[in-house]
Amino acid sequence: MPYSDYVLASLLVIVGVLIGRILSKQVVRYLVEKYTVKNSMIFQRGIFYTIILIFVVIALNLIGVDIGVILGAAGIFTVALGFASQTSMSNVISGMFLVGENAFSVGDLIQVGQTTGEVISIDWISVKLRTLDNRYVRIPNELLIKTEVININRFKIRRYDLNFSVTTDTDLDLLRKSLLELATNDVQCLIEPEPMVVYEGFTSSGINLRFSVWTKTDNFVKFRSQFTEATKKLLDSIEIAISFPHVSVVGTKTEKALVASAHEVLTSQTQNMQSNKEKS
Amino acid sequence: MSLWKTVFDVELNTQHKLRIGALECWFTIKENEWHFEYFHNAYNESDSEKPIKFTQPKKRPSNPGEVLRFIQSTPIKTLRIKPRMPDRSIVTKPSSPISLPPSQSVTLYLSTPLWIGVYAENQETPLVELPSIKLSDTWFGPKPHIGELCYASNFSGRMNWSNLPKRESRIITPIVIENSSKETLKLEKISIPSAHLDVFISANGMLCTQTLRLKKGKDHKVSEVTMDKTLIPEFHGAELISKASESDHSSIFNKTLDMFFH
Numbered sequence: 325m326p327y328s329d330y331v332l333a334s335l336l337v338i339v340g341v342l343i344g345r346i347l348s349k350q351v352v353r354y355l356v357e358k359y360t361v362k363n364s365m366i367f368q369r370g371i372f373y374t375i376i377l378i379f380v381v382i383a384l385n386l387i388g389v390d391i392g393v394i395l396g397a398a399g400i401f402t403v404a405l406g407f408a409s410q411t412s413m414s415n416v417i418s419g420m421f422l423v424g425e426n427a428f429s430v431g432d433l434i435q436v437g438q439t440t441g442e443v444i445s446i447d448w449i450s451v452k453l454r455t456l457d458n459r460y461v462r463i464p465n466e467l468l469i470k471t472e473v474i475n476i477n478r479f480k481i482r483r484y485d486l487n488f489s490v491t492t493d494t495d496l497d498l499l500r501k502s503l504l505e506l507a508t509n510d511v512q513c514l515i516e517p518e519p520m521v522v523y524e525g526f527t528s529s530g531i532n533l534r535f536s537v538w539t540k541t542d543n544f545v546k547f548r549s550q551f552t553e554a555t556k557k558l559l560d561s562i563e564i565a566i567s568f569p570h571v572s573v574v575g576t577k578t579e580k581a582l583v584a585s586a587h588e589v590l591t592s593q594t595q596n597m598q599s600n601k602e603k604s
Numbered sequence: 605m606s607l608w609k610t611v612f613d614v615e616l617n618t619q620h621k622l623r624i625g626a627l628e629c630w631f632t633i634k635e636n637e638w639h640f641e642y643f644h645n646a647y648n649e650s651d652s653e654k655p656i657k658f659t660q661p662k663k664r665p666s667n668p669g670e671v672l673r674f675i676q677s678t679p680i681k682t683l684r685i686k687p688r689m690p691d692r693s694i695v696t697k698p699s700s701p702i703s704l705p706p707s708q709s710v711t712l713y714l715s716t717p718l719w720i721g722v723y724a725e726n727q728e729t730p731l732v733e734l735p736s737i738k739l740s741d742t743w744f745g746p747k748p749h750i751g752e753l754c755y756a757s758n759f760s761g762r763m764n765w766s767n768l769p770k771r772e773s774r775i776i777t778p779i780v781i782e783n784s785s786k787e788t789l790k791l792e793k794i795s796i797p798s799a800h801l802d803v804f805i806s807a808n809g810m811l812c813t814q815t816l817r818l819k820k821g822k823d824h825k826v827s828e829v830t831m832d833k834t835l836i837p838e839f840h841g842a843e844l845i846s847k848a849s850e851s852d853h854s855s856i857f858n859k860t861l862d863m864f865f866h
Binding site for chain 2: 479481514538
């Protein structure tokens, strides 16, 4: 076998890699306009590996390797490989189901268990996420098929539920009217679906309520912060207090007198400490 | 001459102020760059009634607004401001419920708060696009995952052209609604596909768009949505001043009537 054939075969493989890379990128540039980024990426890889395979077969043929023998050996090898790569194959098949299901795409924000992040690639074996604090997380496709995946920004709008409690002496009509007015005047709150104030029941410390408003998903985090702040300011302005867990102690006259004297002692101590601080 | 038709010659180191609706913006022209500062005042209904003002004040804006800085290789000599329709559909609700009985056809005049596009020199694309009034967002669709994000507005449901108040910062869209079905058509809210509408200016400075025709057919499901190529008689001879941001109208014609009314 002339030495030049080996050189030519090697060159063929290199050319194959280059053509595969250029051609797959060109095809994807066209496909991206019609299909999602995720599907385009899969096409790109498929085209790339097919072209390389064609060039490798031609190169092997050139140096006189019998393809039939290779295919036979490949059959035995595949069986062995099948046993050895059960997990990988499971991931590959899970990946196919994931793509078919279209539960999320590249760029979506998803939550898997305790991990929340932006999908940066969907590959044969795993999905790669960039978490909100900029860490790289690799999640095997098999796990994604088995577990609950929340796609946070799949829909354009999202509801924000602000749960809090108010004291039992609160004027509930005034509270409802003021909260709905706050939502109506905030241009970031959607007019429809309508904002809601739902009183959910009594607790030992007050009345639980849910203030639900809808907003754009894109702006959700910023909105949540601003709206919570605005609600707190509103409650302060209408003098409605957020309740906190507390225990009322009811005792005999002697016990009450003891509590009162203890309170007096504490108050005088606090005043003394303050006056000492001012002097120093 | 109307503000919308004027090409302003701007001099170096000058400041211009535009007040329209609840929007106030300042343009400061410097060598090879210009600063654009804007803010929205708290809106009240009378803002739409106020005339548009374009002045050259010496004082700086009283409220600190959002600042944008544009740089160019050549000095800017001219500035143009054009009225534009909002970039998203507007969902308008009548101030009181309106019903259209069977075999009736009406023309409603709906007005939309305009957006402004600021163009430097003879550029085709606006450098800045801003609403004259900040409108609330709303969702228009049967469910929170089916539909589109729109702006919310209200309409009085005026049917006579002569009753329309002349407001400089609003654009009028005539909507012809035809009910050929055997059922009464309830107009609880209407979606105006703003991004698909061109803006025209009449000789007296009023702004309008093409007429939208919504027809409910005899069969309950049959509906038809079309856009007139000619303007209403009151606007004949009006000049096209601003093209729609969406030129492909097929998407609105493919919508069913349910996607315009609720």
